[in-house]
Amino acid sequence: MAHHKSAKKRIKQDSVIRLRQRYYKKAARTAIRKLRDMTDKKEALSFLPKVVSMIDKLAKKNTWHKNKADNLKSKLMTFVNGLS
Numbered sequence: 001m002a003h004h005k006s007a008k009k010r011i012k013q014d015s016v017i018r019l020r021q022r023y024y025k026k027a028a029r030t031a032i033r034k035l036r037d038m039t040d041k042k043e044a045l046s047f048l049p050k051v052v053s054m055i056d057k058l059a060k061k062n063t064w065h066k067n068k069a070d071n072l073k074s075k076l077m078t079f080v081n082g083l084s
Helices: 005-037 041-060 066-082
Strands: none
Touching: 005 041, 005 066, 041 066
């Protein structure tokens, strides 16, 4: 266990940040799953910008790696464009 006041504060901050990141990651994964389950192209096109925004925010905060975010966005856009 930490002995210094600053170390105790850092442990508390890390746990809060971890919970926050877990929430945003889970929300993004759920949105991606929801988008991949869509069959209507019009509906998917309207939902895609929201999902891309979530992915970009996670990449900006280094929760997800930049390349992972780009790969996800590319795959999702290919999927949406392939819908009929």
